[in-house]
Amino acid sequence: MNETVLEKVDSKPMLKTLKQPEFRWPVVGDGLGGEYQWSSRQWSLLKTLADMRNLHSKSVLIRLNVSPDDKNSSHYIIKLDQVPLSLASREDYITNTTAAQTYRAALLSLMVDIAVMLGAPEKEALTQMEKALAFETQLAHILIPYENRTSESMYNRFTISRLQRFIPQFDWLGFIKRVVESKDDPARSISSSEPVIVRVPQYFKELFKLINSTDPRTVANYIQWRSVFSRITSLSRRFLYRYLDFARVTTGTTSLTPRWDKCVNYVENSLAYATGRLFVDAHFQEDKKLMMEELIEGVRWAFIDMLEKENDWMDQPTKKKAIEKAHAVLAKVGYPEFILNDTYLNDDLKQLQFSEKDYYGNVMQTLKFIAQSDISWLRKKVPRTEWFTNPTTVNAFYSSSTNQIRFPAGELQKPFFWGKEYPRSLSYGAIGVIVGHEITHGFDSNGRKYDRNGNLDQWWSNSSTAAFSEKAHCMIDQYNGYHWEVAGLSVRTCKHVST
Template sequence: MNDTALEIVDAKPLLKNLKLKEFRWPVLGDALGFSSRWVESQFNLLETLAQIRSQHSKSVLIRLYVSPDDKNSNQYIIKLDQAFLSLSSREDYITNTTEAQMYREALLRLMVDVSVMLGANEQDAEAQMKPVLDFEIKLAQIVIPYENRTSENMYNKYSLSKLQRTVPDFNWLGFVRAVIDTELYPDLKISSSEQVIVRAPQYFKDLFKLINATETRTVANYVIWRSVFSRITTLSRRFLYRYLDLARVTTGTTSLTPRWDKCVNYVENTLIYATGRLFVDKHFQEDKKHMMEELINGIRWAFIDILEKENDWMDKETKRKATEKAHAVLAKVGYPDFILNDTYINEDLKQLAFTETDYFGNVMQTLKFIAQSDIGWLRKTVPRTEWFTNPTTVNAFYSSSTNQIRFPAGELQKPFFWGLDYPRSLSYGAIGVIVGHELTHGFDNNGRKYDKDGNLDQWWSNSSITRFTEKTQCMIDQYNSYHWKEAGLNVQ
């Protein structure tokens, strides 16, 4: 780690980025030179959003990504959705609890201070960033709440031309084309007939009403702020300490993560197959894989046994289909086999050319690399037997679109997994409960909506759905009654 070099360059790499036409920040005024100032007549929201998505792997206002079609899970499709906010929770913007107000005040202070640290006049920063926070509060009000984002509500298949007619205030075809790197994918042609899944139609309608009712300067300040916000932690220590002030309020964090720790985690989470290969070579033995597969089959057998013998609310035909789905759940253990192929790993990484003297540039390279990685799956068939999870992850997953349960190598370590030298009961008690948890996701209030092939399809009978809903209502009522006095909120 060359901390000295990072301190010397300070914010220069980011400032260089902010001189580019798409990334000029109104609040900076002439701080970067007269020729680099923001000019309203030159601001193009579409180009800026597309550049942030394709170059920085960041979604602002509109989230675009490629994943399997929920009703045709063999095929990849473009999905359009609402984007995340600066603070982690929608409630942090729309409630007036003491904590939420503190979060908003801390965020505004950070917005002002960072813009000043990058050259803005303090009075201008105060005057311009308050409307930006107000704009984000209004955004939070139109964001679809988590509890309303059901699989059925979010499945709206449109052609881009239909979406254009539905939400005419934005050039949707132009946006999708602008996000795709034509140098990487010269043969990927997008027309107005391209089918997309619009996961939040009402949000998009409300979004452009809000944008049209907001000063262009405020919209531009917000969009570029979100880009800057995501890059603060790649700068010098004065920016890290300023970011810590926000984290101290919102999460209780009291100290900076060591730079070496951040770098190791960043590499691990961006170059997932290269680092996963190194981890597997050093820490994963094949006997773990075989033992885990045996354990999964034991849990599957127990699940089906309970389903058939103890489930008294599911009708016979739905129970039969549930049993079929449980048998069809594909268990993936350890790592995807392709990471053992040196040629594949080298081909995956050949776009990247890191240098020890350019930390910011290295980060931006990986972001661009990640931003385009999902785009390459468009037009391809979903490899149902493959999986794309970081092998070093200490977690487990269920995928509704492939009906898979996944247990990366990172999860198959003590204290979760105990290996052949210990009684099997230890592993059943530690990771067995996790296997059961992931398997059950295929039959919960979301997973049950997908069939054994991973397609969004109502395979439960109406009577089983009714009885399931009745049985879950008691749990909903129980949790809704829990009140957090300090926050003035009930659990939802």
């Protein structure tokens, strides 16, 4: 990254994007005019949302992704979902606590200032961004709350033609074709009979009622704000410092992340397999993998033994299936094997051409690359024995759709994993706890809804479910009693427990 050039070009790279018809920001066009001028007659909601998803890897209003079908986990399917908002929590919009009001005020101030910094007239920026924030507040009210987003309620299988009849105000076929189809992959051709999973049908019903009752300029202002908001930190320092002022209020951040640190994190997250390969070559030995696999089998054996001998609330048919599922859990350790294939990695990245003089351009082409990473799987079989977690990740995971537990190389470092030079008891007490935690995710409130093959299926009996829920609520009642008097806060157990 050439920081001198980055400061010199300032907002020019983003303004170049805002010249494009689909990405024009109405309020900025009011100030700059000419090529930046927004016109309601020329503006297309469909093209804007689709191209933002395709070119910027940015979902606004509608999230489209490709992932395994919950009831047929060997196949990929298109899914449609709601999208998070500018602020971290839905409650920040729908409540009037002091904190929520402070966050909304900070957000409005940021929206206005960024628009002005890009060329919008100050008075118009305030008026139009107030309307955009009011629109987002209305969006917050129609979002489906987290606690209502259950696996069953979010599995709503439609054909595109049926979805069109259900919500006729939007050209769903045109939108999905524009996002998914590619001349390089004829197999991704989309017709009206294409199956899709609509995770939040009621949200989409209300969304298009809201859009149709709102001035298109306000909708366009909001959409472009969300796009610009996601890329503020790719601009010069004056934008970074303005964002820092906002983050101080909303997250407590007190300083900017150094550019080198930001670059490392960006490359690590965006080019996960290339950086993962470098990390594995330098910091992960094969004997660690073998030792971890042995440890996992030890914890698995203990879990199954507990199911067989200590579990007194689960009926026998359910217990039998639980034991079968525990045996079937596939453990993935260290890294996906394909990252050791130089040809695969080079071919995967050959479309990317970076320049140290064009940081913003590097970011944009990487976003375009990322945008296709899930879409490209449509029509392909789910590789059940493969996994796609960045090896540098310092975390562990359970995947319900593949019944996998995953422990990337980044997690298998001290103090979680101690290797052969220390007693194994240290590793069992550290990473062993995490292994047990991940295995139990296959049997918690969400994982228990998926069978040994990763398909959404009610394999627990009603009596076992009721017995589990009764015991879980004992824990909820216990933790609900914890109160921190100094802060005036109580534990909100239902936000954290997997019942």
